[in-house]
Amino acid sequence: MPTPAGTQYKFVNQNSKLCMEVAGISLDPGAAVDQWTCNGQANQSFTLTPQNNGFAIIAAHSGLCLASASLTAQGPQITQQACNGTALQTWQISGMSVKTLPSKWTAPYNLTLVPAAANLPDGTVVAWSADSQVDFTSGEVTPGNTYTAIFNPATGTSKQVLVTNTGHDMFCPGIVNLPDGRIFVTGGSSSDKTSFYTPSTHAWSSGDLMNIPRGYEGSVTLSNGDVFLVGGSWNGGMGGKRMKAFALMRLSSVTHSVNNEQRRVPVSFTVGTAGEYLVAIPSDPGVVVPGYYMLFALNAKGVPSVSRTLLIQ
Structure with a gap:
């Protein structure tokens, strides 16, 4: 025992x-x-x-x-x-029992597409892939169609529809449920487009174009019914993603109201094969005095990123 x-x-x-x-x-x-x-x-x-x-x-x-x-x-x-x-x-122990939960996973269901998905108020699930059922067209120029389906978990069945009327390729978008029961889909491969799914009519319709094209973004429904979007973009410079300049800023050392370490050094850069930025630090120690610097990236509007502190020796 x-x-x-x-x-x-x-x-x-x-x-x-x-x-x-x-x-x-x-x-x-x-x-x-x-x-x-x-x-x-x-x-x-x-x-x-x-x-x-x-x-x-x-x-x-x-x-x-x-x-x-x-x-x-x-x-x-x-x-x-x-x-x-x-x-x-696995052992049974006298006087001790395991508390089991009534919930459990079912066996997998096979769908006809690789989905993004959203729950609907009636218990069904609206799902969609891209302009292909199991693949996608890379880049911004796509056919503008999306394979969609309604999946019923109670019966394990789904009904597929190819949506063409919105011109919206909804591969990897932002997704939210709206207070009126609709699904709001933003961006994706067609990065400036938005679409609504209305459960009562089973119809997709177009929304307004976004000011900033996005894909893979985060989205959330606010308490007043508005939708907040943040981040996103994977193609080129969409959403201010592409950097136009880099600069080193020497960390401060102030005495008598004079910043003795004040120094800004513009640095050149190239873009690597994977889209990364390769920054070239000047080798002249008279220009880049050894010590700690903040490295800033600036977008096309001159907005700086959060800096990364570097020790240059």
């Missing part, structure tokens, strides 16, 4: 009064489990973790799980093994 010992347990044979232990204090998988005089050593202490309507019994000293060699055979069968959650490592 298990006897609590702090957050761990020891198992005592009611007939022999001996304790269950991992033989020889072994740390190795396959080590035998036997009974021995109770001595309080770590190889006689175990933790319990719920699994599969039972418990995993984990040796405190090794972190390995007690495992039976067979589900049916009798004899000296128990060893410690790497934990794997199988039936051979």
